[in-house]
Structure formats: structure tokens, C-alpha cells
Amino acid sequence: MDGKRYAVVDLETTGHSPKSGDRMIEIGMALVENGTVTRTYSTFLNPGRKIPAFISNLTGIRDSDVADAPIFEDRAAEIREWLEGCVFVAHNVSFDLPFLQHEFRRAGLPKWSGETIDTVELAKVICPSAPSFKLQDIAAEFGIGLENAHRAIEDAKATAELLIRLQKETERLPEPTLSLLHKRSFRLKSDLSSLFYSALRKKRRHAATEGGYLVWKGMAIKEPPHQKKRITADISYPGDPQEKESLLRHAFDPYEERPAQSAMMDAVHHTLELKSELAAEAATGIGKTFAYLLPAAVYALREGKPAVISTYTNHLTEQIIGRDLEKAERAIGVPLRAALLKGVGHYIDLERFAGILAATDESYDETLAILQVVVWLAGTKTGDLEELNVSGGGRLFLDKIRKYRAAVRDGELEKIDFYLRTLDFARNSDLIVTNHAMLLSAQDRGKSPFPPLSGMIIDEAHQFITAARSHAETLFSYTDFKYTIGQMGRSGEGLLQDRFVSLARKNGMPGEREAVRATEQYERAMDAFDAAFEGIQLLIQTLGEDRPHEQKRTYALADLEPLVHVCREAGERLYAYLDKVTELTVPLVSSWHHEPEIARFLSEWQHWIREIRLQAAGWMELFGPAGMDDAAAWIEADMRSIPGSLKIVRQPADVSGMIRKAVNPDGGFGVVWTSGTLSLPGRERFIADQIGLPETVEIRKFTAPPEFYRGAKMFIVSDMPDILNVPQQEYIESVADAVVQAVIATGGRCFVLFTSHDMLRKTYELIVDSELLAEYMLIAQGITPGSRMRLLKSFQRFSHSVLFGTDSFWEGVDAPGDALAAVIVVRLPFSSPENPLFKARAAKIAASGxxxxxxxxxxxxxxxxxxxxxxxxxxxxxxxxxxxxxxxxEKKSYGSEFIRALPPVPVEKVGLADMVIELESWYNDEV
Incomplete structure (x- = not known):
């Protein structure tokens, strides 16, 4: 290591504010020297006040534990001495050090001074793709044991081990990466610059050629992974049942005979051979993914052209690549070349990032995100920005460095551009795994990113409808618009517009005069938009006079008809400005492209011009004839924060034509549509009609045997209040009680599914405040930070966990085996009748009688x-x-239709207390 001494500190306290009387109840310290923990220190401290119940539940420290402990003043001197000559380290220095400094001051000791290292900040930089930076979570990533979290000495020792591991990870980074880290790290909150410099100096002392990296503009970029060679093996589809069973035995250990899976494999193979179309409803448990993956792979190898497999979520695309592909390879005995292809916006724009690296003016969040990207580039194989776990401000930064179009294929950039790499990889693959959004966006381009195909599999086919609506959606957000357009700045604000005029001045006349005129056009456009927003606000307030207590309001866009002229005029003025500055930018780019600083400014300028043009196009689409006549166009506002909350949305009610165009079933290859839900009892073609499947395409059903569901049981809690006849708060209180009892009975491992974020939040907060589930990891969508998949990974990591989710957790996520003990449905998942798109579709149905x-x-x-x-x-x-x-x-006539749609499982209508007794007995028997 670097010869420094590191004092790793963790405090347990009665609260967060020493100024308000909160005190320490335990301190733990670990001394790290030369990469080893050499000694530790730990003591309880008497806070002189009662320990709050939630702190006791969190830490396990009771009043009796500290009753005979020393007060801080009795230990202050030796604690202060322990820290002398050390770098102060903590997992969140901004809490531990100020709290300790306050206590030193209260004890009459001088303020401690020296370098600090925050292992949260360090972990974010060195492990930018970690799903969580909580101590327990990041420690688990490194295999560091932490049995008694929230106990000071245990946390301190775990943080010390984490520091050692992070230092080692830092030293493994290539020299260009370390150089960039050191150069940029002086803006961080803790003194990581000295740690990075130490690693850089050590790397230079042991100078050696570092393989596996491409260095471009000072950045070390991971070399592309080696692609398997194309196999020309003579492989045919196993038509004989015994031959097929032999392949399946190679794929699965242990092997389980699944007749439905075998039948679906045959149907998929037949469809691909005939270049026809198939709709396959595959029940949970038959092995749907493998049932289409194997025949698609065999057929692609035989034809020498890749097959596309499309799913709704990126999680499932990665699951196919990471887990299911290996089974198919084992079955056929040859390696398969598979590419994961996402839309261009998922990938980093290296040129834009290089331009940002050359500048130095950014916020803390941007600095941290830049360092994370620098480290990530040395390890990522994909260049997919979704791999990064960045803070809120960092997410905005990532949007700045996303690609918006494919790079030009020339020179050295072609070798390192991740999107071009992925396209090349896809063209030489046997299988291309992508998502529905990518298929839909491909139809908008002049040239498809897909090579000639042998076939196409659409998994989660019912979600293609949602993906198509989202793809065709026009969304205008007042906040986004103001942020985007505000980058230009009015005259005299010193923002992009003023800098552009200044640059035009350097180019001489008539550029300067025209740039000033463009500024005046910008001012007129902004005035026109302000007038439009003021008119919209007044009209909404007038329309809502009959419902004054309703804060969140939705109106049909047609209600804004009186303002169409004003809104269109604002859009036309903005277009006039954009056309003028685009015309003026061309000569500036050609004049100054050799000046790095000016070239960087012009790159940023062009980026924001493009973003504003997208905003203008969306606005004019909404207020053009099509937008105003569309019943599925609406305006949303929260009257407590208007116009900031203003949103205007337009979605097509019928997307079947768009779907057929995207899938292109007449493209000379077979198409398989598959899902666990393609039909309903009595409504066989409910999904098929929305997809646009011709009547000639039969829906074939592949079902699991009844014994597959022998471990499932359905409970209807009969003593819950009637959701339609009690106040919402009363129902939430009953839900919270039922959830708590069910969780305790099953030992956690529960999904709690809601249809409303508001009800989810209120239920979650009620349970948290009650502290009845204090020993459980409670994870709530929209409250706990992280994406859906990060939340799922956290849920799976902890045995005593509960996940509160809404729409996206009803489907498309897997928690197999012991990871999930119960799913709790809070209310039947009907769409809100006030949802504007639902209203538009419902009106269309009503009009047809x-x-x-x-x-x-x-x-x-x-x-x-x-x-x-x-x-x-x-x-x-x-x-x-x-x-x-x-x-x-159980009370409504339609209730039986919900039950009839499920597989054949036992259904019990019982009171909550009886259900809890049965659950406890059931799970105790299991254990």
C-alpha cells in the first residue's frame, strides 16, 4: 500500500443531530496499516438520555447496555489520540466526522484535522456498476462478512476490509484511467486524490505493457471481447422423440420431462421452416424460453443467418444471454454466437464524453459521474450506460453523453465505438437478442440495423402493444422544456446564446449581426411560449372551478382548442429561431473545428439545438390538426405546482398497424409470437387483435401439467373491509396489518403488488412507522433508490425481505425457488377509469355498441x-x-373470471387470523 495509517471509524448514535441533543452510544475503530487491520477499538458510551425505540431496533443496543458505560468525555482523549496521524475513513464521512467533531468540541478538545476518505464515494468511483453502495450491500459484493450490521465495531471492521479491497481494485486500473482519476478528483468531497496518486505512482514505478485496453484521447477502453468463430457443423433439428430427449438431458441437470415444451419446440421449428407465423401461449413452467431458443438456434446455424429474439425488458434479454444460451449450447454441442443489441440511446457517445473531459467546469455530481464513467470504460464490454449506478445529478449527466445516432464508419473511432462494435457483432451472430423498443425504432430508420434474418421470436408478445404505444407517444413536459430551452439563456445571462454571439463576433460581419437577430428571435419565441403557458394555466383553472378540492387534474387536449392559435404561433417562432441559428452554425463549425476549446463549445451548442428541435417538433405535433383531433391526447397538471407540473401526452389508441410494420411478417422469415398470456377464457383473441394478427393465425396453447402447481395455494382474505365502501385510509390500515402478519408468518420473501403509487407509499410508510417489520429489509418501488432490476437483486440478496411494487412488478421479473414465498395482491388490477388513454379506447368501444x-x-x-x-x-x-x-x-359476479384464468390451484376463502395460522403451519412444515 502507500505507508499511510487509516483510522476507520463507525458511530452508533441516538439520532442525526448532535446540536439537538443526540449523542453517541457506541464507537468502533479499526486501524489499517500496509493493507492490514492491525488493531481495533470499541466501547459503548452512555448518551445521558433514552435510546429511541427505532434506534434500538436498528442496532440492537438497549438502554441497559449503556447504563454503566462511560460518557463520551471520559473516552474523548483516547479516541482523539487514536486518530492522530491517521487518515480518517468512514462509510459516509459527512455523518461520522462532523458528529465526532461536535463531541470533541463539547468535551473541550480541539477539532481534529487531517485527510479523509469516504468509502461510499470511493466505492462509487471504483465500482460504478455496483447495484447498491450501502455498507451491507457493497460488502456483500466483495464477499466481506457483516453479520451484525449497525453495530459500530462490526461496521468499522467491514469498512476497513472494504477500504483494503477498494485500494487493491484501484491499483489494478490501467495507468491512463488512474491519471484521469487523479487529475479530476480534487473536486471530490473526500481526499481521494492522494489515494489515486499513490496508485498511479506505483503503476508508473512498475511500468509494464498493459494488455486488454485501447487508449483513445487519454481514456483506457476495454478491448472488444473475442467473438466465437462461426460453426459450420451439420446440425439438424431433432425430430425423433428419443433424439430430442437426449439433447434435453445434455441441457438440463436434473432433466425433467416436459411434453408441452417438446410440443412447442416442434411448433416453433415448423413455423421457421415454413416461413409462416405462430401465436404460442406458453404457461409458466413448460420452459418457454428454451422451447423457442433451441429450434431458433438450430435453424439459424443451418441457414447461416441470425434469428432475432425480442423481449419487453432489458432484464430478460440479459437473462437469455447469460443463462438460457448456455443450455442451448450444451444441448446441440456447439458454441453459439449471440449478440445483445439495444437502441442507440443506450450507448455512450465517446466523442462527446471526450469533449466534456477536456473541459473543467462542472458540478460535484457531474465530476463524480465523470470519474465513474472513466473507470467503467476500462471494464465494460458493452458500452451500455444502463450498467452504471449514478446519483440523481449523474443521471442527467449520462443523458448528455448518450448517442443519438450511429457514428460514421471511418478512422479510429470505428474501432472503439460500442454501438458500431455491437452492430458488427450482431451481423456475425447466430442469435440477436433485443427488445421490443429496438424493433419498433428500427422501422423509423432509413437503413435497418438488422442483417437478413432466418426468423424472429417475439417473447412477452402482449407487451408489444405497450411498447408500441410508448414508441408512438408524444410527451411534452413543462419542466423538461424549460430546462432544455433555458440552456440558451436570454441576452446578458452569459449562457450559450451569449457565447454564440461572441463567437459570431470573432468571425466578423455579417455573422455577428445575424446572431444578434437570432437572439431577438429567441426572445420573441420565449415571450410567445410564456403567453401560451399563462393561457393554459388560466384555462385549466377555469375548467376546474367545479372541482376545487381536486389537486391533480386531467383534461382532453381538445379542451385547449381556444388556445390553439397562440400555441401554434409559439411553436412557429421557435422553429424560425432554430432555422436561423442552424444556418449560422455551419460556417462557424468550418471556421473553428481546429480550435479544441471552441470546437467543444460548438459540439455542446449543436447538442442543445437538436434537443430544442425535438421539443419544438413534439409541441407542433400536439397542437397540429392530428393532435387536437385525437381522443387519446390529454393534459395533466397538479394545481399545487402549476405550470411546473404541466404535461401534455398523446398516444395512439390502435397500434396494430405499427406493430405489423415493425415485425414485417412478409420479410421472408418465420415469426413466432409467444407469451404466458395470449388469450383469456371467452376472449381468445383479445391480445391477437391488438397485435394485428390475422384470423388465419391460430393461437396454440402449451400448458403445464396440473402437478406443476401443487406447491401453490390461493387465499382470499374474507374479513378485509370492502374497498369500495370504506375510506382509503381505513383500507390502507387493514392492508398494512394483513401484510405485516403475512410477512411474519412466511418469514419475509414477499411481493406486495399495488395498482397505485400513492397507496403503495402510504402503506409502506405506515408499516415502517409501526416498526413491526424492523428486522426485515423493506424495498419499495419509487421510494427505495434504484431501477426495477436493482430492487429485485436487493430483494433476492436478503432472506428476510419484502418488495412493494406497482405495474412493472406484476410481470417480467423472476424470483425462483425460495426467493419468493408469497405474492400479496392489494387490489384487483383494474385500470383507472380516469386514465386518458383508457377513456379514449373505452369511448371507441362504446361507440361500436x-x-x-x-x-x-x-x-x-x-x-x-x-x-x-x-x-x-x-x-x-x-x-x-x-x-x-x-x-x-368473491363478491362481484366477475370475480370468478379472475379465478378461472389461473391454473388449477386450491382456493381458500378465510379470515386473516386463520390464513396466518395456515401459512405458519405450511412454511414450518416446509422448513
Whole structure:
């Protein structure tokens, strides 16, 4: 290491504010020298006040533990001496050090001074793709034991081990990366610059050629992974049942005979050979992914052209590449070349990032994100920005460095551009795994990113409808618009517009005069938009006079008809400005492209011009004839924060034509549509019609045997209040009670599924405040930081965990085996009747003389309900309870349709207390 001494400190306290009387109850310290923990220090401290209950529950420290402990003043001198000559280290220095400094001051000791290292900050830089930077989570990533979290000495020792591991990881980084880290790290909050310099100096002392990296503009970039050679083996599809069984035995250990899987494999192979179309509904448990993956791979190898496999979520695309592909390879006995292809916006724009690196003016969040990207580039194989775990401000920074179009294929950039690498990889692959959004966006380009194909598999086919609506959506957000347009700045504000005029002045006349005129056009456009927003605000307030207590309001866009002229005029003025500055930018780029600083400014300038043009296009699309006439266009606002909360949305009600165009079933290859839910009892073609499948395409069903679900049981809690006849708060209190009791009975491992973020938040907060589940890891979508997949990984990591989720957790996530014991349905998943898109679709159905509830609301709710059950049982060994708290399932005539849509599982209608007794008995028997 570097010869320094590191004092790693952790405090347990009665609260967060020493100024308000909070005191330390325990301190733990570990001394790190030359990469080893050499000694430790630990003591309880009497705070002179009662320990709050939630602190005791968190730490396990009770009043009796500290009753005879010394007060801080009695230990202050030896603690102060312990820190002398050391670098102060903590996992969140900004809490531990100020708290300790306050206590030193209170004890009459001088303030401690010296270097600090925050292992949270260091971990974010060195492990930029870690799913979480909490001490327990990041320690688990490194295999560091932490049995008694929130106990000072245990946390201190774990943090010390983490420091040692992070230092070693730092020293493994290539020299160009370390050089950039050191140069940029002086803006960080702790003294990481000296740690980076020490690693850099050591690297230079032991200078050696570092393989595996390409160095471009000072950045070390991971060399592309080696692609497997194309196999020309004579492989044919196993038509004989015995031959097929032999292949499956190679793929699965242990092997389990699944007749439905075998039948689906045959159907997929037949479809690809005939270049026809198949709709395959595959029940949970038959092994759907492998059923299409094997025949697609065999056919692609035989044809010498890749097959595309598209799913809805990126998580499932990665699952296919990371887990299922290996099984297919084992089955056929040859390596398969598979490429994971996402939309261009997922990838980093290296040129833009290099330009940002050359500048020095940024916020703390941007500095931290830059350092994370620098380290990530030395290790990423994909260049997919979704791999990074950055802070809120960092997410905005990532948007700055996303690609918006493919790079030009010339020179050295072609070798390192991740998107071009991925396209080349895809063209020489056997399988291209992508998502629905990529397929939809491909149709918008002049040239498809896909090579000639042997076939196409659309998994999660029912979600292609949602993906198509999102793809076709026009969204205008007042906040986003103001942020984007505000980058230009009005005259005299010193922002991009003023800098552009200054640059035009350097180019001489008439450029300067025209640039000033462009500024005046910008001012007129901004005035026009201000007038439009003021008019929209007044009209919304007028429209809502009959519902003054309703804060969140939604109106049809057609309600803004009186303001169409004003809104269009604002858009036209903005276009006039954009056309002028685009014209003026061309000569400036050609004049100054050799000046690095000016070239960087012009690159940023052009980026924001493009972003503003997108905003203008969306605005004019909304207020053009198509937008105003579309019933599925609406305006949303929260009256407590208007105009900031203003959003205007337009989605097409029918996307079947767009879907058929994206999939291109007449492209000379077979197309397989598959999902766990492609039909409903009595509504066989509910999904097929929305996808646009011709009547000639039959929906074939592949079902698991009844014994597959023998570990499942459904409970309807019969003594819950009627959700439609009690105040929401009363229902939430009952939900919280039921969740707490079910969680304790099952030992955690529960999904709690909501249809409303508001109800989720209120239930979660009520349970947290009650402290009845203090020993459980409670993870809540929209409250706990992180993406859906990060939340799922956290849920799976802890045995005593509960995940509160809304829409996206009803489907598309797997928690197999013991990871999931119960799914709790808080209310039946009907769409809100006030949802504008739902209203538009319902109106269309009503106009045709049909019942919108029976034709739209009910089937969509049943599909989601069925998908929720699918989270529970993923193999014959799984055991789980599907708990429904909404009594409409037993009281309403349509309730039986929800139950009929599920596989054949026992259904019990019981009171909460009886259900808890049965759950406890059931899971105790399991253990």
C-alpha cells in the first residue's frame, strides 16, 4: 500500500443531530496499516438520555447496555489520540466526522484535522456498476462478512476490509484511467486524490505493457471481447422423440420431462421452416424460453443467418444471454454466437464524453459521474450506460453523453465505438437478442440495423402493444422544456446564446449581426411560449372551478382548442429561431473545428439545438390538426405546482398497424409470437387483435401439467373491509396489518403488488412507522433508490425481505425457488377509469355498441392478475401463496373470471387470523 495509517471509524448514535441533543452510544475503530487491520477499538458510551425505540431496533443496543458505560468525555482523549496521524475513513464521512467533531468540541478538545476518505464515494468511483453502495450491500459484493450490521465495531471492521479491497481494485486500473482519476478528483468531497496518486505512482514505478485496453484521447477502453468463430457443423433439428430427449438431458441437470415444451419446440421449428407465423401461449413452467431458443438456434446455424429474439425488458434479454444460451449450447454441442443489441440511446457517445473531459467546469455530481464513467470504460464490454449506478445529478449527466445516432464508419473511432462494435457483432451472430423498443425504432430508420434474418421470436408478445404505444407517444413536459430551452439563456445571462454571439463576433460581419437577430428571435419565441403557458394555466383553472378540492387534474387536449392559435404561433417562432441559428452554425463549425476549446463549445451548442428541435417538433405535433383531433391526447397538471407540473401526452389508441410494420411478417422469415398470456377464457383473441394478427393465425396453447402447481395455494382474505365502501385510509390500515402478519408468518420473501403509487407509499410508510417489520429489509418501488432490476437483486440478496411494487412488478421479473414465498395482491388490477388513454379506447368501444368494462377493463385486469400469479411458481419445487386482499373477487359476479384464468390451484376463502395460522403451519412444515 502507500505507508499511510487509516483510522476507520463507525458511530452508533441516538439520532442525526448532535446540536439537538443526540449523542453517541457506541464507537468502533479499526486501524489499517500496509493493507492490514492491525488493531481495533470499541466501547459503548452512555448518551445521558433514552435510546429511541427505532434506534434500538436498528442496532440492537438497549438502554441497559449503556447504563454503566462511560460518557463520551471520559473516552474523548483516547479516541482523539487514536486518530492522530491517521487518515480518517468512514462509510459516509459527512455523518461520522462532523458528529465526532461536535463531541470533541463539547468535551473541550480541539477539532481534529487531517485527510479523509469516504468509502461510499470511493466505492462509487471504483465500482460504478455496483447495484447498491450501502455498507451491507457493497460488502456483500466483495464477499466481506457483516453479520451484525449497525453495530459500530462490526461496521468499522467491514469498512476497513472494504477500504483494503477498494485500494487493491484501484491499483489494478490501467495507468491512463488512474491519471484521469487523479487529475479530476480534487473536486471530490473526500481526499481521494492522494489515494489515486499513490496508485498511479506505483503503476508508473512498475511500468509494464498493459494488455486488454485501447487508449483513445487519454481514456483506457476495454478491448472488444473475442467473438466465437462461426460453426459450420451439420446440425439438424431433432425430430425423433428419443433424439430430442437426449439433447434435453445434455441441457438440463436434473432433466425433467416436459411434453408441452417438446410440443412447442416442434411448433416453433415448423413455423421457421415454413416461413409462416405462430401465436404460442406458453404457461409458466413448460420452459418457454428454451422451447423457442433451441429450434431458433438450430435453424439459424443451418441457414447461416441470425434469428432475432425480442423481449419487453432489458432484464430478460440479459437473462437469455447469460443463462438460457448456455443450455442451448450444451444441448446441440456447439458454441453459439449471440449478440445483445439495444437502441442507440443506450450507448455512450465517446466523442462527446471526450469533449466534456477536456473541459473543467462542472458540478460535484457531474465530476463524480465523470470519474465513474472513466473507470467503467476500462471494464465494460458493452458500452451500455444502463450498467452504471449514478446519483440523481449523474443521471442527467449520462443523458448528455448518450448517442443519438450511429457514428460514421471511418478512422479510429470505428474501432472503439460500442454501438458500431455491437452492430458488427450482431451481423456475425447466430442469435440477436433485443427488445421490443429496438424493433419498433428500427422501422423509423432509413437503413435497418438488422442483417437478413432466418426468423424472429417475439417473447412477452402482449407487451408489444405497450411498447408500441410508448414508441408512438408524444410527451411534452413543462419542466423538461424549460430546462432544455433555458440552456440558451436570454441576452446578458452569459449562457450559450451569449457565447454564440461572441463567437459570431470573432468571425466578423455579417455573422455577428445575424446572431444578434437570432437572439431577438429567441426572445420573441420565449415571450410567445410564456403567453401560451399563462393561457393554459388560466384555462385549466377555469375548467376546474367545479372541482376545487381536486389537486391533480386531467383534461382532453381538445379542451385547449381556444388556445390553439397562440400555441401554434409559439411553436412557429421557435422553429424560425432554430432555422436561423442552424444556418449560422455551419460556417462557424468550418471556421473553428481546429480550435479544441471552441470546437467543444460548438459540439455542446449543436447538442442543445437538436434537443430544442425535438421539443419544438413534439409541441407542433400536439397542437397540429392530428393532435387536437385525437381522443387519446390529454393534459395533466397538479394545481399545487402549476405550470411546473404541466404535461401534455398523446398516444395512439390502435397500434396494430405499427406493430405489423415493425415485425414485417412478409420479410421472408418465420415469426413466432409467444407469451404466458395470449388469450383469456371467452376472449381468445383479445391480445391477437391488438397485435394485428390475422384470423388465419391460430393461437396454440402449451400448458403445464396440473402437478406443476401443487406447491401453490390461493387465499382470499374474507374479513378485509370492502374497498369500495370504506375510506382509503381505513383500507390502507387493514392492508398494512394483513401484510405485516403475512410477512411474519412466511418469514419475509414477499411481493406486495399495488395498482397505485400513492397507496403503495402510504402503506409502506405506515408499516415502517409501526416498526413491526424492523428486522426485515423493506424495498419499495419509487421510494427505495434504484431501477426495477436493482430492487429485485436487493430483494433476492436478503432472506428476510419484502418488495412493494406497482405495474412493472406484476410481470417480467423472476424470483425462483425460495426467493419468493408469497405474492400479496392489494387490489384487483383494474385500470383507472380516469386514465386518458383508457377513456379514449373505452369511448371507441362504446361507440361500436359494446360494453367497455366487459371488452376492455375486465380482460386487461385479468391478464395482469394472471401475470402476477406467474411470479410465484417457476418450477415444480416452488411453493408459494397467492394472497388476494380485494374482496371484490368473491363478491362481484366477475370475480370468478379472475379465478378461472389461473391454473388449477386450491382456493381458500378465510379470515386473516386463520390464513396466518395456515401459512405458519405450511412454511414450518416446509422448513
Amino acid at each position: 359494446k360494453n367497455p368494462f366487459q371488452e376492455l377493463s375486465l380482460p386487461e385486469a385479468i391478464i395482469k392478475f394472471r401475470q402476477g400469479f406467474g411470479r410465484l411458481i417457476r418450477s415444480t419445487a416452488d411453493r408459494g401463496a397467492y394472497i388476494v386482499l380485494d374482496r371484490r373477487i
